Amino acid sequence: MLFAFVAVMLVVGKLFIARSVDTVIEGNAERKAANWATYLSKSVPDLEQLIDNGEPTQAQAAVIDKAVQVADVFRFKLFDADARMVLISDELGAPLEAGARTDHNGHAREVIDTGQAVIELQDGREKSNRPDLYVEAYVPILAAGGQTIGVVEVYLDQTPVANLFHRNFLYLAGALGLVVLASFGVPFIAYILKMRQQVKTGEKVRLLSSRDQLTGLHNRATFFQKVQDALDAGLLDLRKAAIIFIDLDNFKTINDTFGHKAGDEFLRHVGAAISERLSPNDMAARLGGDEFIIISAQRNIDGIEELIEALRAAVSVPVRVDGMALNGHLSIGVHIDRSEQLTLKERMHKADIALYQAKLSGRNTWVVFTPELEQKIARRQYVEECILAGFSENRFEVHYQPLIEQSSLNVVGFEALLRLTDGAGTHIPPAEFIPVAEKAGEISRIGAWVLEEAVQAAASWPPHLFVSVNLSARQFDDGTLLDCVSACLERSGLEPHRLELEVTENMLIEQEAKIIDQLNALNALGVSLAMDDFGAGYSSLGYLWKYKFNKLKVDRSFVNSLTGPDNRTRHVLDTIISLGHHLDMTVTIEGIESEAQVEALNTLSCDHFQGFYYGKPLPSHDLAPFLANAIQPRKRRLRDAAAKPAGPAKGLG
Numbered sequence: 032m033l034f035a036f037v038a039v040m041l042v043v044g045k046l047f048i049a050r051s052v053d054t055v056i057e058g059n060a061e062r063k064a065a066n067w068a069t070y071l072s073k074s075v076p077d078l079e080q081l082i083d084n085g086e087p088t089q090a091q092a093a094v095i096d097k098a099v100q101v102a103d104v105f106r107f108k109l110f111d112a113d114a115r116m117v118l119i120s121d122e123l124g125a126p127l128e129a130g131a132r133t134d135h136n137g138h139a140r141e142v143i144d145t146g147q148a149v150i151e152l153q154d155g156r157e158k159s160n161r162p163d164l165y166v167e168a169y170v171p172i173l174a175a176g177g178q179t180i181g182v183v184e185v186y187l188d189q190t191p192v193a194n195l196f197h198r199n200f201l202y203l204a205g206a207l208g209l210v211v212l213a214s215f216g217v218p219f220i221a222y223i224l225k226m227r228q229q230v231k232t233g234e235k236v237r238l239l240s241s242r243d244q245l246t247g248l249h250n251r252a253t254f255f256q257k258v259q260d261a262l263d264a265g266l267l268d269l270r271k272a273a274i275i276f277i278d279l280d281n282f283k284t285i286n287d288t289f290g291h292k293a294g295d296e297f298l299r300h301v302g303a304a305i306s307e308r309l310s311p312n313d314m315a316a317r318l319g320g321d322e323f324i325i326i327s328a329q330r331n332i333d334g335i336e337e338l339i340e341a342l343r344a345a346v347s348v349p350v351r352v353d354g355m356a357l358n359g360h361l362s363i364g365v366h367i368d369r370s371e372q373l374t375l376k377e378r379m380h381k382a383d384i385a386l387y388q389a390k391l392s393g394r395n396t397w398v399v400f401t402p403e404l405e406q407k408i409a410r411r412q413y414v415e416e417c418i419l420a421g422f423s424e425n426r427f428e429v430h431y432q433p434l435i436e437q438s439s440l441n442v443v444g445f446e447a448l449l450r451l452t453d454g455a456g457t458h459i460p461p462a463e464f465i466p467v468a469e470k471a472g473e474i475s476r477i478g479a480w481v482l483e484e485a486v487q488a489a490a491s492w493p494p495h496l497f498v499s500v501n502l503s504a505r506q507f508d509d510g511t512l513l514d515c516v517s518a519c520l521e522r523s524g525l526e527p528h529r530l531e532l533e534v535t536e537n538m539l540i541e542q543e544a545k546i547i548d549q550l551n552a553l554n555a556l557g558v559s560l561a562m563d564d565f566g567a568g569y570s571s572l573g574y575l576w577k578y579k580f581n582k583l584k585v586d587r588s589f590v591n592s593l594t595g596p597d598n599r600t601r602h603v604l605d606t607i608i609s610l611g612h613h614l615d616m617t618v619t620i621e622g623i624e625s626e627a628q629v630e631a632l633n634t635l636s637c638d639h640f641q642g643f644y645y646g647k648p649l650p651s652h653d654l655a656p657f658l659a660n661a662i663q664p665r666k667r668r669l670r671d672a673a674a675k676p677a678g679p680a681k682g683l684g
Contacts, residue, residue: 056166056189057150064148064168064185067104071183072172074244079174082109082181085117089291093244095120105162106186109172112179114139138169139182146171146179152189162188243317245295246302254316258326258375261314269375272328273335274382276364277305277342279321280394285357293352297359304345308338324379332367339363339397362389363397384408391470414467417453418477426452427477429484430648433657434499434619435640437632442658443639444497444531447485448648449477465503474505483519486530488651490523499531499561504538507546513553520558527557531582535563539574550578561619566607575614583611587622590642594627605635612636 072078075094081087087095109118114136138149149169155161166189172181243250249257261267279285279301286294298321305315305323312328327335342361349356364386366378373381385400387408392398421427431445451459468474482500489498506512520527532553538546539562554560561582562574566589575583585607592600604620611618620632623642632640649657 053152056152056164056192059192060166060168060187060189061148061150061170063104063187064150064166064170064183067185068170068172068183072174078172079180082111082117082172085109087118089295093295104185105165105188108184110136110139110182110184112143112181114143114182117181139184142169142171142182143179162190164188164190164193243302245298246317247306248302248323249314249316251316251318254314254318254324255375257314262375267326267328269373269378270369270371272326272367273330274366274375274378275325275327275335275339276379276382276386277301277323277325278362278386278390280360280362280390282321282359285359289352289355289357293355293357296352297350297357300350300357301346301359301361304342308341308345335365335367339365343395343397360395361397362386362394364389364400365397366400381405411467413453414459414464415471417451417459418464418468418471418473420454421451421477422480424454427480428452428650429481429488430650431485431488431498431654432641432648433646435645437637437640442496444499445489445492445654446499446533446641446648447481447488447501449481450648469503469505472505474503475508478503478506479515482515483522486519486523486525488654489529490525492654494526494529497529497531497559498525499533501533501563502538504542504546507542507549510549512549513556516553516558517556520556528559531559531561533561533563533584536565536567536574539578547578554579566603572610575610575616580614580616582617582619583607584619584621584641587642590620590622590624590628590632593631594625601631601635608635608637 075081075091077088077091081091107120108116111117116136116139138151141147141149148171151167153161153165153167154163155165156163166185166187168185168187169182170185171179172183174180242248242253258267262269279297282294282297285297298317301321301323302317305325309315309325310327310329312330313325314328315323315325317323325338327338330338343363346359346361349358351357364382364384366382366385368378368381381400384405385398388404389396389398391411398404417426428450430448430450432448433442434444434446435441436443449461449465451461451464453459465474468477485498485500489496492498502512506515516530516532519525520530534546534550550560559581560578561584562578562580563584564586565583567586574580585604589600589604589607593604608618617638619639619641620637621641623629623632623640623644625644628642629640629644646657
């Protein structure tokens with residue numbers, strides 16, 4: 032009887048233990064799967080989009096590759112909110128087989144309907160690609176608002192856990208006394224083991240979720256948490272710290288030219304360069320995209336410079352990806368303030384201002400923040416805001432400055448000049464807002480608008496008047512300038528020879544290859560081409576004949592020094608005018624503001640005059656009164672000139 036009782040107790044004990052082990056495994060698996068699903072929802076970018084189309088981007092695929100290394104997960108499937116399968120982790124890039132979208136949709140549907148996980152223990156001993164014991168755990172994926180957006184089926188290897196229980200407990204069931212132990216001890220010990228495993232899994236998940244997947248540096252959230260922890264513990268004093276903002280120069284070009292794989296490899300290269308040069312008192316993170324930050328707590332300015340130059344040198348070393356050599360550089364902004372009680376956010380803002388200036392300075396450099404720099408950048412940003420609001424708030428306007436024929440003092444045309452006002456109606460100088468518009472990528476749109484306005488206005492003028500329009504180098508970038516000019520002429524009905532387009536010497540020097548064909552095509556269209564600001568740059572004479580310019584506009588710097596005691600300016604100006612005439616070019620002198628300058632220029636045989644002396648730029652509606660009022664003064668000047676004795680002989684040409 033006792034033997035039978037013991038046998039019965041043995042069987043009952045084994046069954047009880049086996050069931051306890053299964054319960055523990057299922058509970059353990061459910062917690063692992065839930066933790067893992069939480070990690071997935073937080074780490075995969077645009078997860079809802081992935082659930083919707085089942086086609087992972089490279090960034091999503093990179094996270095998935097990391098995800099299957101977490102805990103005991105060796106495979107997973109994604110289901111959308113309609114319980115249709117959209118993705119299998121170990122078959123990325125391969126189309127789902129016919130009928131695959133309905134696989135397991137019963138369990139997925141149950142999870143979606145109830146919000147509760149579904150756990151199934153599976154025997155994998157007869158499957159070549161499965162562990163001996165594994166769990167298929169269906170758990171919901173929740174959006175930030177708490178709603179279920181899909182289901183993930185997680186495959187968890189539970190063989191080690193099961194072996195541990197069976198090895199340590201099942202063979203002890205032969206003794207009746209251990210039934211009690213099994214009844215009370217197994218759940219307790221299993222709980223301890225489960226907690227240990229859960230802690231290990233949680234540590235893996237936390238480690239992975241706290242790091243940037245590409246570079247291994249802290250991600251944004253972890254970085255700010257660690258900084259706050261260090262501040263709270265008194266381990267970090269921001270007054271003694273340097274905030275270093277880092278941005279990769281032209282990173283978008285690397286991605287667009289060589290692909291995202293090359294871009295990711297370059298980000299890893301930068302992350303490694305930063306990691307290898309951090310001291311124990313430094314903290315670094317990838318904030319996102321191609322932006323990085325370092326907080327260096329103990330370095331002086333010399334140490335900061337040494338760190339930055341070491342980083343720049345390391346990053347500039349070419350990276351080889353699939354046989355291609357990638358070269359890149361850094362723009363860096365630094366903020367160091369030993370006295371002010373500034374928050375981390377305020378210090379980061381000032382470091383960002385310095386970074387912005389480094390980019391404006393041509394990139395591949397570093398700048399330390401100063402209060403003057405903050406004012407300068409604030410003004411620049413204000414101007415940029417005014418530019419962006421220019422069209423929607425009608426802040427742009429075209430004014431017209433007259434060009435006067437020297438011999439007759441008649442108005443022969445007008446130069447179109449862009450004007451911009453801020454919200455208070457105050458004019459912003461063109462020398463200030465034009466470079467900002469170019470940097471902001473707005474100058475092509477603005478230039479096309481100015482061209483349209485000027486051509487439409489000129490079409491209503493008397494037929495002997497022409498209009499001159501300045502071109503920016505950026506308007507040549509996309510190769511559509513010829514079409515834009517042709518369309519404007521066609522819409523307005525203005526004859527091509529009444530349109531003059533001005534380009535500068537510096538533009539020709541910097542972008543000759545890009546614009547030579549377009550200038551030749553504009554010349555063939557019949558419009559007039561003028562070289563503006565001649566003499567202010569390199570003054571390469573080859574450009575004068577190569578591009579078949581019709582006009583030479585001499586830089587105002589010559590006029591400014593024309594009335595001084597030194598006659599060399601007059602001789603140089605006389606030579607330029609003569610050269611222009613020998614090349615069949617009309618010569619315009621700009622910047623005339625005084626009677627003395629006019630008298631000096633009247634000794635030279637120039638063609639057109641332009642400057643405040645003859646008229647300031649006017650809005651379009653004031654041109655007709657200006658032309659009418661200019662007739663009588665011109666006649667008086669001609670009579671006065673005829674009554675004067677003959678002056679010195681004019682220059683050659």
